[in-house]
Amino acid sequence: MKIAVCISCVPDTTSKINFTENNTEFNKEGIQFIINPNDEFGLTKAIFIKEQNQAEVIVVSVGESSIESVLRKALAIGADSAIRIDNKAKDSICVAKNLSSYLAENKFDLIIMGKESADYNGGIVHGIVAENIGMQFVNACVGLEISDDSYIIEREMEGGTEKVKIKSPVIIAGQKGLVEEKDLKIPNMRGIMQARSKPLNVLESENFDFIQSIEFNKPSENKECVFIDEENVAELVKILNEKEKVL
Numbered sequence: 708m709k710i711a712v713c714i715s716c717v718p719d720t721t722s723k724i725n726f727t728e729n730n731t732e733f734n735k736e737g738i739q740f741i742i743n744p745n746d747e748f749g750l751t752k753a754i755f756i757k758e759q760n761q762a763e764v765i766v767v768s769v770g771e772s773s774i775e776s777v778l779r780k781a782l783a784i785g786a787d788s789a790i791r792i793d794n795k796a797k798d799s800i801c802v803a804k805n806l807s808s809y810l811a812e813n814k815f816d817l818i819i820m821g822k823e824s825a826d827y828n829g830g831i832v833h834g835i836v837a838e839n840i841g842m843q844f845v846n847a848c849v850g851l852e853i854s855d856d857s858y859i860i861e862r863e864m865e866g867g868t869e870k871v872k873i874k875s876p877v878i879i880a881g882q883k884g885l886v887e888e889k890d891l892k893i894p895n896m897r898g899i900m901q902a903r904s905k906p907l908n909v910l911e912s913e914n915f916d917f918i919q920s921i922e923f924n925k926p927s928e929n930k931e932c933v934f935i936d937e938e939n940v941a942e943l944v945k946i947l948n949e950k951e952k953v954l
Contacts, residue, residue, distance in 0.1 A: 708762035710753045711815045713806055713832075714781060715743040715796070715824040716774040726923045733923070740777055745821025749881040751892050752851060753819055754785040760853065762816075763787050767809060769794055769802045775907060782902035783894035789905070794912035797920075799827065803835035804915040811840045817858070818878040822847055833880040843877045849884030 718724065718738045725734040742750065753764045766781040768774060769792045778789040792805045810818060823830035837844035849868060850861030857874050863884070894902070935943050947953050 708756070708760050708817070709815045710756065710762050710764045711810060711813075711818045712746070712750045712753045712764060712766050712781075712786065713818065713820045713836075714746040714750065714766055714768050714777075715802075715821070715826070716740045716768065716770055716777045717743045717824055717826045720744075720825060724925065726925075730922045730924065731920060735773075740774065742777055742781060743821050743824045743826075745823060745825075745880075745882050747821075747891060748883055748885045749819035749821055749879075750781055750784060750786065751886045751890060752881060753817075754892060755886070755890075756817075756851075756853065757785065757787075765790060765815075767806065768792070769796045769805045769912065771795055778907055779902050780894060782905045782907070783898040784892045785898065787905065789907045791907065791909045792912045793909050794914070798918040799829040799831050800835065800917040801915045803832045803839070805912045806832070807836050807839035808913060809910065810836060814876070816875045818842070818876070820878065820880050822880045822882040830880075833878055837878045843873055844880070845871060845873065845877065846880045848879045848881045851879065851881075851885060 717740065719741050722738050726732060727734045750766065753762070756762050757764050764786045765788050766778060766786045767790045768778060771793070772791075775791060778791060782789055790809065792809060794801065794805055796802050818836075820833040820836075822833075833846065834844060845860050845862055847863040848860055849863050850859075850870075852859040854872070857872050858877060859870060859872055860877075860879060861868050861870050863882070933946065935946070
């Protein structure tokens, strides 16, 4: 069984975000990059499958050489090899097109991606890849079991969940629930040492330019809170009427 796990390298969620070049470029200075959280749930699930079914797990990512430390972490967690498609991950379509080229040429029984990335939150890469390579696709997956040549997949939907049975091969977009946070694998010393000798191959990419970012803007700062004594209703009414203009 051969599994591809497509991962994105995103800024740590505790990082302070800033932009340069008149708000047209993300400022990477001082930023720590991590495996996209939704992708990490998928990677952990793939490792569990590997342990139970003797599968081969390959992590694939689009990015420049700076992401190789994150790919090494994925190898330390338990992936067998890594592929870096050498291109700046400029937008969702660029990433999807480059992933499609690789995945179309290399056959997999299961392709796991995260439902969305924590940076741009586009949530469209997996759907584009599935269409490009003509593979079945299930989104928002919170459960996955293997049954012979089929998968039993539980997916989140409005108001509840749905279980589906689908034959291999398939692309799934995972999230929390595919595994729980407590089950996420942390690299140990043995894994880190083994990761140094595992293959990390760099592939040339095609240059897909579809979207140009004109400007980024951070959310506006929250307004100062005004505290009013619970018995001073008159003051509250006055503020809502004269200052906030909502009455």
